Amino acid sequence: MKNISQVTTDKKDKSDALLKVKDVSLSFIQYTSGLRQTELKVISNLSMEAYSGEILAVVGSSGSGKSLLAHAILGILPSNAQLSGGMEYNGYDLNRKKKEELRGKEIVLIPQSTKYLDPLMRISSQVIGNTDGKNAESRKNLQRDIFKKYDLKPEVEGMFPHELSGGMTRRVLVSTAVMESSKIVIADEPTPGLDEKNLNETLSYFKNMAKKGYAVILITHDIEAALKISDKIAIFYAGTILEIAKSGDFAGEGEKLRHPYTRALWNALPQNKFHAIKGHHPMQDEVLEGCFFYKRCSTGNENCSKCTPKLKIFNGGMVRCNNAA
Amino acid sequence: MTTAVVNANRELFKGINLRQKTIMLISCLSLLLIAIVVSSAFIDENALSTDFESKNLAPSLEHPFGTDWMGRDMFVRTLGGLGLSIIIGALASSISTIISVFLGLLSSIGKIEDSIVSWLVDLFLSIPHLLLIILISIGFGGGATGVIIGVALSHWTSLTRVVRAEVKQIKTQEYIHISQKFGKSKWWIAKNHIFPHLLPQFVLGTIVMFPHAILHEASVTFLGFGLSPHEPAIGIILSESMKYLSAGYWWLAFFPGLSLLIVILVFDLIGENLGKMLDPKKAHE
Amino acid sequence: MKYEKLGIFMGKKTLKLIVLLIFVCVASFWIVEQSPIDPVRAYIGEMSIQPEQKAKMEEYWGVNTPAHEKFLNWAGSALEGDFGTSLIYRMPVTDIIKERFASSLLLMASSWVLSGILGFVLGIVAGMKHGTFIDKVIKTYCYILLAAPTFWLALIFLLIFSVNLGWFPVGLSVPIGVASGDVTFFDRIHHLILPTITLSLLGVASIAMFTREKLIEVMSSDYVLFAKARGETGFDLVKRHGIRNVALPAITLQFLGFSELFGGAVLVEQVFSYPGLGQAAVAAGLRSDVPLLLAIVIVSTLFVYSGNLIADIIYEFVDPRIKQQETRP
Numbered sequence: 001m002k003n004i005s006q007v008t009t010d011k012k013d014k015s016d017a018l019l020k021v022k023d024v025s026l027s028f029i030q031y032t033s034g035l036r037q038t039e040l041k042v043i044s045n046l047s048m049e050a051y052s053g054e055i056l057a058v059v060g061s062s063g064s065g066k067s068l069l070a071h072a073i074l075g076i077l078p079s080n081a082q083l084s085g086g087m088e089y090n091g092y093d094l095n096r097k098k099k100e101e102l103r104g105k106e107i108v109l110i111p112q113s114t115k116y117l118d119p120l121m122r123i124s125s126q127v128i129g130n131t132d133g134k135n136a137e138s139r140k141n142l143q144r145d146i147f148k149k150y151d152l153k154p155e156v157e158g159m160f161p162h163e164l165s166g167g168m169t170r171r172v173l174v175s176t177a178v179m180e181s182s183k184i185v186i187a188d189e190p191t192p193g194l195d196e197k198n199l200n201e202t203l204s205y206f207k208n209m210a211k212k213g214y215a216v217i218l219i220t221h222d223i224e225a226a227l228k229i230s231d232k233i234a235i236f237y238a239g240t241i242l243e244i245a246k247s248g249d250f251a252g253e254g255e256k257l258r259h260p261y262t263r264a265l266w267n268a269l270p271q272n273k274f275h276a277i278k279g280h281h282p283m284q285d286e287v288l289e290g291c292f293f294y295k296r297c298s299t300g301n302e303n304c305s306k307c308t309p310k311l312k313i314f315n316g317g318m319v320r321c322n323n324a325a
Numbered sequence: 326m327t328t329a330v331v332n333a334n335r336e337l338f339k340g341i342n343l344r345q346k347t348i349m350l351i352s353c354l355s356l357l358l359i360a361i362v363v364s365s366a367f368i369d370e371n372a373l374s375t376d377f378e379s380k381n382l383a384p385s386l387e388h389p390f391g392t393d394w395m396g397r398d399m400f401v402r403t404l405g406g407l408g409l410s411i412i413i414g415a416l417a418s419s420i421s422t423i424i425s426v427f428l429g430l431l432s433s434i435g436k437i438e439d440s441i442v443s444w445l446v447d448l449f450l451s452i453p454h455l456l457l458i459i460l461i462s463i464g465f466g467g468g469a470t471g472v473i474i475g476v477a478l479s480h481w482t483s484l485t486r487v488v489r490a491e492v493k494q495i496k497t498q499e500y501i502h503i504s505q506k507f508g509k510s511k512w513w514i515a516k517n518h519i520f521p522h523l524l525p526q527f528v529l530g531t532i533v534m535f536p537h538a539i540l541h542e543a544s545v546t547f548l549g550f551g552l553s554p555h556e557p558a559i560g561i562i563l564s565e566s567m568k569y570l571s572a573g574y575w576w577l578a579f580f581p582g583l584s585l586l587i588v589i590l591v592f593d594l595i596g597e598n599l600g601k602m603l604d605p606k607k608a609h610e
Numbered sequence: 611m612k613y614e615k616l617g618i619f620m621g622k623k624t625l626k627l628i629v630l631l632i633f634v635c636v637a638s639f640w641i642v643e644q645s646p647i648d649p650v651r652a653y654i655g656e657m658s659i660q661p662e663q664k665a666k667m668e669e670y671w672g673v674n675t676p677a678h679e680k681f682l683n684w685a686g687s688a689l690e691g692d693f694g695t696s697l698i699y700r701m702p703v704t705d706i707i708k709e710r711f712a713s714s715l716l717l718m719a720s721s722w723v724l725s726g727i728l729g730f731v732l733g734i735v736a737g738m739k740h741g742t743f744i745d746k747v748i749k750t751y752c753y754i755l756l757a758a759p760t761f762w763l764a765l766i767f768l769l770i771f772s773v774n775l776g777w778f779p780v781g782l783s784v785p786i787g788v789a790s791g792d793v794t795f796f797d798r799i800h801h802l803i804l805p806t807i808t809l810s811l812l813g814v815a816s817i818a819m820f821t822r823e824k825l826i827e828v829m830s831s832d833y834v835l836f837a838k839a840r841g842e843t844g845f846d847l848v849k850r851h852g853i854r855n856v857a858l859p860a861i862t863l864q865f866l867g868f869s870e871l872f873g874g875a876v877l878v879e880q881v882f883s884y885p886g887l888g889q890a891a892v893a894a895g896l897r898s899d900v901p902l903l904l905a906i907v908i909v910s911t912l913f914v915y916s917g918n919l920i921a922d923i924i925y926e927f928v929d930p931r932i933k934q935q936e937t938r939p
Contacts, residue, residue: 456907590754
């Protein structure tokens with residue numbers, strides 16, 4: 001078993017991961033009615049890796065805290081968030097200061113909706129971003145080129161966010177990412193509410209980015225969309241990753257899949273068995289003991305209710321299950 | 326997304342959480358206000374008797390707020406004025422709350438009732454508040470009664486707005502629809518389903534209204550409407566002090582006004598902290 | 611297209627104003643009618659008077675006419691621009707209003723601008739430095755100002771700057787004993803400074819608190835989060851996204867504050883003996899000058915309404931989110 005929580009600050013060779021997330025946990029301190037203080041754990045001991053030229057999809061149900069993972073990587077969490085664990089970018093320790101340096105430049109975010117655009121700022125200014133005088137001209141030209149490439153008409157430049165259609169918003173948000181010469185693109189739920197044509201088009205943008213050598217992290221709840229383009233799929237559940245599988249592992253009845261949840265997820269798809277998964281996703285304030293999936297698992301045993309499994313390498317992928325062997 | 330600074334609270338009171346701290350603060354402040362009201366009720370008449378041998382004295386240990394032109398101790402007068410102000414404020418905001426409760430529930434009944442309530446709010450907000458109080462208090466023959474009625478009849482607007490908004494939200498709840506299907510009357514639903522939900526809002530609303538009521542009462546009294554010059558109201562004390570400003574008797578104006586300011590601040594603080602207890606989202610501020 | 615919409619909007623607003631004014635007039639008239647005020651007493655003061663004279667005057671003031679008839683008489687002449695004669699100033703009410711309102715407007719406008727600018731700047735600074743020492747200082751300052759009785763602040767200012775330091779006159783908008791033609795511009799300004807500062811203090815607090823909270827809200831919005839993700843930080847971030855999104859609501863709020871402004875002016879004018887509409891309102895109220903009081907109520911209603919109207923126009927026609935939604939096919 002490879003030790004993934006080892007902290008190294010030395011430069012790594014090219015074949016290694018561009019971004020490593022190691023044993024990251026995230027919690028919030030919150031007040032409930034009557035000012036009782038509670039701690040809310042949203043991410044627990046999460047580990048994953050992203051490679052240049054590859055698309056890694058992080059798949060999990062809506063509202064399970066996937067977006068916060070993106071915010072944690074970028075260092076834009078709210079101030080009551082408590083983050084532990086380590087991250088590594090290109091062989092360097094990705095600390096708070098490094099995140100500030102890199103975000104918007106080498107690591108970029110494609111947000112999920114028009115809510116992430118300033119409602120009172122014209123589109124072109126938002127896409128160009130904050131520039132000092134001397135770059136303004138070249139950035140403007142770059143923006144025009146990008147708009148042409150993404151089939152956005154010149155009128156769009158002068159519009160306000162609320163005037164954009166869903167598809168236009170998508171392309172504008174993608175434009176903001178390619179304005180920078182970045183290495184990692186994190187796309188947060190880029191596909192909801194898109195029709196088949198727009199969906200495929202949007203997905204093709206990411207495919208192209210990966211071809212150009214970007215490491216693309218696709219955060220989504222839509223496993224079908226993820227499977228169309230991704231190289232690897234990370235299954236996000238109750239604040240952690242249960243399995244990292246190659247796209248090719250999702251075949252047949254899921255024999256190659258390592259975790260019972262992933263298999264259940266695969267078989268729940270309409271084109272497969274269309275079997276609903278029993279039980280429900282744990283609430284964010286639920287305290288979980290043992291394996292997070294234990295309550296819904298069909299193969300769980302006594303041990304699973306007590307012992308939280310570690311993420312381990314298995315069959316060329318990774319899995320967090322006591323019974324995978 | 327919430328942004329919170331929780332650490333400040335931890336550093337200040339180690340071992341005490343915000344909940345306990347807030348409850349403690351509210352209790353202490355309330356105790357202070359009760360102490361003012363109670364002690365003002367037991368003021369010794371002798372302390373306010375005229376004593377021309379000790380008139381116009383600057384603040385000293387014996388007279389912490391100084392004395393006025395009739396030799397009366399300003400500290401005792403201020404205390405009495407504050408007590409009176411708090412009582413008038415309490416009376417006026419209770420009446421205003423009752424009006425808000427009634428109008429808020431009325432607006433829940435139907436569209437016509439709702440637009441009447443909203444029109445009434447607009448009407449009352451269309452005249453500058455101070456002028457409205459003056460007008461109403463004149464209408465009721467001036468005096469203390471006039472001022473109390475004036476203040477009471479003009480402070481219900483903001484709470485009514487809050488209540489209306491809450492009512493709209495509650496009405497979308499499933500159990501209200503079920504209750505309607507069971508044939509309960511609209512007024513019955515308002516009384517038995519909506520009112521209990523709004524109870525915390527009313528308590529908080531009354532407390533938040535308090536400082537406004539007191540400030541307006543003091544202002545109107547200061548202008549010469551309402552309370553008679555014999556009453557030890559803060560407004561009267563301050564309006565009298567104006568005559569002695571040029572003579573340099575600064576303490577006549579300074580201490581009574583400052584005391585009033587502190588009382589208002591105490592009410593604001595109680596209201597804000599109670600608000601935090603009821604709506605924890607505010608605690609992250 | 612846009613003008614057409616503005617026309618319909620203004621038409622609706624005018625109609626609403628007319629209905630509102632009718633209600634305000636009827637209500638105020640009714641309230642004053644309830645009061646045990648004797649206009650004859652108010653007019654003659656403490657003088658003794660012959661019974662025949664009294665009867666004559668009672669007829670003139672319509673003491674014995676029924677209320678609704680009196681109202682219709684009053685409303686009829688008011689529609690023609692005649693609000694009657696002031697009992698205490700013994701001049702046509704319209705003349706008093708014109709003169710007094712002009713000087714009140716000067717006072718209110720200058721403190722409105724001052725409080726708007728100062729409050730906005732303080733609010734932005736506090737919101738930017740949210741949670742820091744500066745924020746706490748500004749917040750505390752605002753809390754205290756909001757809790758301070760306006761008239762007491764005026765008294766304290768008078769005490770410090772006029773009585774002790776002698777920088778400003780103790781009262782009146784012009785020097786006493788100088789013919790109105792000889793009053794210089796400088797005199798006016800000199801007499802205006804202290805009342806303006808006092809009156810603006812209250813507005814500073816409310817606009818600063820609002821701006822602060824709004825900025826904090828904007829800074830924790832998704833679009834600022836995205837701007838941060840794109841590497842924007844510090845004052846640039848606040849300038850590009852914060853101020854842009856806070857300015858319009860703050861200006862709107864400032865226009866909605868006309869009612870408070872007028873109330874503050876009443877108190878400030880009283881303390882500084884500034885001869886404005888507020889002072890006249892107090893005098894009219896204390897000495898039962900019904901015609902003047904009613905006219906002041908109407909003028910102040912119009913004043914408050916115009917503030918609300920401007921706020922509505924900003925909301926409906928200046929904010930691009932609403933403006934362009936309508937014009938889109």
